[in-house]
Amino acid sequence: MTPLHLEGIGVRADGLVDWISARAVLRGEIPFVPSSTARPSAAALPATERRRANDTARWALDAAGQAAAGLDAEELALLPTVFASADGDGEVLARMLHDLAGAPVALSPTTFHNSVFNAPSGYWSIAARAPAASTTLCADEASFAAGMLEAAAQADATGGPVLVVACDHAFPAASPIVTPARAAFACALRFAAASTGRVPIGRIEVVTVSQDEATPLPGPLAEAFDGNAAAAALPLLAAVAGGREATIRLPYLDGTSVTLRWVPCA
Amino acid sequence: MRPLAIVASTLVNACGTGWGEFAAALRHGRSGLVANDFPPAREVATFIGRVRGLEDAPLSPRFARFDCRVNRLVQLALEQDGFTAAVAAARARLGARRIGVFVGTSTSGILDTELATRSALRAGAAPHLDAAFRTCRHSMMAPVRFIREALDLRGIAMTISTACSSSAKVFASAARAIDSGLCDAALVGGADSLALSTLHGFRSLELLSTEPCRPCDAARNGISIGEAAGFALLVPGVESAVRFTGSGESADAWHMSTPHPEGAGALRAMRAAIASAGIDARAVDYVNLHGTATIANDLSEDRAVCAALPHRPDVSSTKGWTGHALGAAGVTEALITAYALEQQWVPATLGCRTVDPRLGMRVAIGSRNARLVHALSNSFGFGGSNCSLLLSRTP
Numbered sequence: 001m002t003p004l005h006l007e008g009i010g011v012r013a014d015g016l017v018d019w020i021s022a023r024a025v026l027r028g029e030i031p032f033v034p035s036s037t038a039r040p041s042a043a044a045l046p047a048t049e050r051r052r053a054n055d056t057a058r059w060a061l062d063a064a065g066q067a068a069a070g071l072d073a074e075e076l077a078l079l080p081t082v083f084a085s086a087d088g089d090g091e092v093l094a095r096m097l098h099d100l101a102g103a104p105v106a107l108s109p110t111t112f113h114n115s116v117f118n119a120p121s122g123y124w125s126i127a128a129r130a131p132a133a134s135t136t137l138c139a140d141e142a143s144f145a146a147g148m149l150e151a152a153a154q155a156d157a158t159g160g161p162v163l164v165v166a167c168d169h170a171f172p173a174a175s176p177i178v179t180p181a182r183a184a185f186a187c188a189l190r191f192a193a194a195s196t197g198r199v200p201i202g203r204i205e206v207v208t209v210s211q212d213e214a215t216p217l218p219g220p221l222a223e224a225f226d227g228n229a230a231a232a233a234l235p236l237l238a239a240v241a242g243g244r245e246a247t248i249r250l251p252y253l254d255g256t257s258v259t260l261r262w263v264p265c266a
Numbered sequence: 267m268r269p270l271a272i273v274a275s276t277l278v279n280a281c282g283t284g285w286g287e288f289a290a291a292l293r294h295g296r297s298g299l300v301a302n303d304f305p306p307a308r309e310v311a312t313f314i315g316r317v318r319g320l321e322d323a324p325l326s327p328r329f330a331r332f333d334c335r336v337n338r339l340v341q342l343a344l345e346q347d348g349f350t351a352a353v354a355a356a357r358a359r360l361g362a363r364r365i366g367v368f369v370g371t372s373t374s375g376i377l378d379t380e381l382a383t384r385s386a387l388r389a390g391a392a393p394h395l396d397a398a399f400r401t402c403r404h405s406m407m408a409p410v411r412f413i414r415e416a417l418d419l420r421g422i423a424m425t426i427s428t429a430c431s432s433s434a435k436v437f438a439s440a441a442r443a444i445d446s447g448l449c450d451a452a453l454v455g456g457a458d459s460l461a462l463s464t465l466h467g468f469r470s471l472e473l474l475s476t477e478p479c480r481p482c483d484a485a486r487n488g489i490s491i492g493e494a495a496g497f498a499l500l501v502p503g504v505e506s507a508v509r510f511t512g513s514g515e516s517a518d519a520w521h522m523s524t525p526h527p528e529g530a531g532a533l534r535a536m537r538a539a540i541a542s543a544g545i546d547a548r549a550v551d552y553v554n555l556h557g558t559a560t561i562a563n564d565l566s567e568d569r570a571v572c573a574a575l576p577h578r579p580d581v582s583s584t585k586g587w588t589g590h591a592l593g594a595a596g597v598t599e600a601l602i603t604a605y606a607l608e609q610q611w612v613p614a615t616l617g618c619r620t621v622d623p624r625l626g627m628r629v630a631i632g633s634r635n636a637r638l639v640h641a642l643s644n645s646f647g648f649g650g651s652n653c654s655l656l657l658s659r660t661p
Binding site: 001049052086087088096097098100101103104105107108109112113114115116117118119121122123125126128129130131132133134135136137138139140146149150152153154156157176177178179180209253254 | 267309363372379380382383384386387388393394395396397399400401404405406407410411414420422423424425426427428429435439442443445446447448462463466467468470471515516517518519520521522523530531534538647648649650651
């Protein structure tokens with residue numbers, strides 16, 4: 001498959017406010033302090049959508065906005081997106097399940113439309129004024145790897161750019177569904193078409209699915225983010241932060257892994 | 267894109283279980299829609315497309331952990347039309363690791379989550395569903411997990427959940443995965459069950475019809491929700507009567523639950539599908555509309571169809587038969603489109619009696635025989651997610 005040329009990164013997670021701070025943590029320059037961060041403002045959305053946007057959409061938009069920083073309006077409009085999540089939005093789910101248990105049922109239109117799994121994608125396309133193709137996928141704990149495979153296949157098919165956004169949250173105590181994620185994590189990776197003429201941060205070669213074990217999360221972050229499917233990106237982000245060639249295995253289905261090769265540009 | 271043969275297919279919906287029953291319902295103009303009698307949501311005044319007998323059709327004991335309404339639809343579909351045997355033959359030829367599974371759903375097993383939560387809360391208990399419930403029934407991946415277990419497939423897999431375009435978009439992702447060498451064949455499709463959230467949610471948006479839905483009719487007043495499952499086995503480089511030849515995807519970038527008034531996103535998706543097949547727009551002979559029968563959808567889709575296809579081919583919406591199967595609508599209607607191409611037959615817009623005079627499309631009121639080579643199937647969803655598939659009769 002064609003290598004993916006990494007041009008932009010974004011991170012928004014509990015204790016990691018952006019890619020710059022995440023990179024410093026991943027390099028060991030500053031300690032990781034687990035803490036819940038403020039709700040992102042979703043400032044790029046028009047006022048009505050900004051009021052309505054759900055939490056996973058806000059975190060995803062924040063990370064995606066960092067990764068897309070510097071693009072002009074046309075580049076943004078033409079940027080296809082792949083959103084990946086294992087569990088979607090637990091706040092919205094819990095609210096909807098409680099509303100549906102009432103007698104009589106009172107479910108608000110906003111709760112209902114925010115409950116669709118592709119709500120972050122919908123809000124992003126409105127915020128970015130981006131009519132390009134957008135997909136939203138789930139593969140449980142393999143969701144980030146599945147998103148990377150979809151992005152690589154898209155880049156193969158189109159030769160164009162693609163933005164991957166992964167987001168999973170801890171579910172609230174009121175949720176009947178319990179998920180393994182304990183903290184919020186969103187990240188975004190923007191890949192460029194080969195022909196932009198700009199020098200990318202580096203390139204990712206998607207090698208193959210293998211029986212090898214997945215690369216563990218970087219030590220200081222494992223306790224907070226183990227079990228968060230979106231945070232499966234952390235070993236790749238650590239390799240990018242480290243600036244050296246690396247082989248990363250992302251958790252995939254049935255205990256397999258997807259092997260990626262990271263090659264930084266000098 | 268490289269054309270893919272549809273070497274096997276199966277479906278289940280309110281009109282029938284398997285192609286035999288379903289084709290008979292199509293040919294005889296028999297709608298599957300009935301006044302809402304779905305026990306957990308009877309108070310919602312609307313018509314629904316309900317699959318009979320699911321309550322008494324649990325999964326086989328081997329797969330008991332996956333048992334939920336959506337996976338019952340999946341099981342029923344896999345049992346029809348020799349589909350499981352066709353997948354087994356492909357597995358024997360290509361290997362279990364080389365067949366990808368791509369499923370679209372918007373509900374997955376949420377009905378079971380909703381009912382478990384409701385009974386706990388109404389009994390004064392705190393609802394708590396365990397990890398196995400999450401992965402095997404509630405998660406968007408629950409149908410994929412069940413299918414991979416039931417059919418012993420070990421290749422790449424994903425669920426696409428983009429509301430009502432979900433099970434159309436899986437065709438596009440599967441084609442790319444095959445082109446990139448990630449798999450050699452793909453099981454694609456979708457499943458969505460009736461659910462409290464969809465019935466009450468669409469009611470809250472005032473989009474439910476109080477009679478069987480009437481797509482494109484001047485007096486249409488909303489959708490009829492249906493449940494369905496459908497699957498196809500896509501293989502490159504082999505023969506089939508109808509092939510999947512093109513796909514186009516776009517975002518409206520407009521509103522979370524209302525389509526773009528000029529159908530701008532729908533138009534982009536249709537044009538991209540036509541371009542990816544490398545044909546001229548004038549070669550499109552039929553469009554299976556998204557055609558939900560909401561006032562806004564049908565007007566918006568009309569603008570897109572008229573702009574993309576000024577030669578005015580026949581168009582129809584088949585939601586009057588099945589209802590709007592939401593996450594399973596894409597595959598259901600792609601398969602109806604394949605049937606139309608194979609049979610050289612344009613299905614009616616069941617429920618439409620007087621075409622809305624504001625529509626410029628050539629809406630087929632009655633079914634008729636016609637020469638069809640290329641046909642589009644449109645699917646649009648919340649969040650402004652659009653997908654158009656092109657299917658072609660093999661010369």
